[in-house]
Amino acid sequence: MWANDGTATGSFTTTDVPTNMKRITREWQFQEKNGDMGTVNISYPASSVATGFLAPLMMLVDANSIFATGATAYTGVYNTGTNMWDFSANISDLQYVTFAMNYNPDSTPPNFLSNSVASGTLAPTGTFPITVTYADTGSLIDTTSFTGKIYSWDATG
Amino acid sequence: MGEVIIFPTEIIGAARNKVESYLAIKYGITLDQTAAQNYTLSNAGIAWDGSGVGLFKGNIAGIARDDTSTLNQSRSQSVTNS
Numbered sequence: 669m670w671a672n673d674g675t676a677t678g679s680f681t682t683t684d685v686p687t688n689m690k691r692i693t694r695e696w697q698f699q700e701k702n703g704d705m706g707t708v709n710i711s712y713p714a715s716s717v718a719t720g721f722l723a724p725l726m727m728l729v730d731a732n733s734i735f736a737t738g739a740t741a742y743t744g745v746y747n748t749g750t751n752m753w754d755f756s757a758n759i760s761d762l763q764y765v766t767f768a769m770n771y772n773p774d775s776t777p778p779n780f781l782s783n784s785v786a787s788g789t790l791a792p793t794g795t796f797p798i799t800v801t802y803a804d805t806g807s808l809i810d811t812t813s814f815t816g817k818i819y820s821w822d823a824t825g
Numbered sequence: 826m827g828e829v830i831i832f833p834t835e836i837i838g839a840a841r842n843k844v845e846s847y848l849a850i851k852y853g854i855t856l857d858q859t860a861a862q863n864y865t866l867s868n869a870g871i872a873w874d875g876s877g878v879g880l881f882k883g884n885i886a887g888i889a890r891d892d893t894s895t896l897n898q899s900r901s902q903s904v905t906n907s
Binding site for chain 1: 855864866882886887
């Protein structure tokens, strides 16, 4: 059986979470009575995942509800058919569960490898596709906020 | 209406809790915890203990098997979506 503490699910915070992770505030407590249920499958609806999410969804299981230390992390598998993040775990009586994501920003900018401008037409409507290729290792790139900016445009010729 | 259970006489107390627990587990319903109450099985075993849970009493649901009451809920979610 399980029950939740009624706290928020709408955002990821850095409170009481392992290093390089963020989690939602809400926690669930599981109860396992009258024997060992064994490994169970747990699914979390992708439509309910908070904003600012970077895949994959993680599940944290902890003995005493202090997730910053001692929590076991499980990596979710996204199920395109059900639109759920699926987990498998053997959860014991009175353990606590929450959901989290990895968050490991660094301050080293990516290496830009190449850029190219495809030919096209400009007026009255048209596009010049610009492709920038980059490499970045050791951190997660939040592609939802990665934007390119054109600082100057010299339309001569 | 998912299920109707009829008894020849009024059932109260522990017996009533067993029936309500069976239905609550089967349909993902949270039994009222204004005053803490357990979910119990047909042998009076506790499936969910309502004492000392603090805030952890929201959207109670679970999987359980009780052959005497033919309860075999191997997959569940709370009916409450919040």
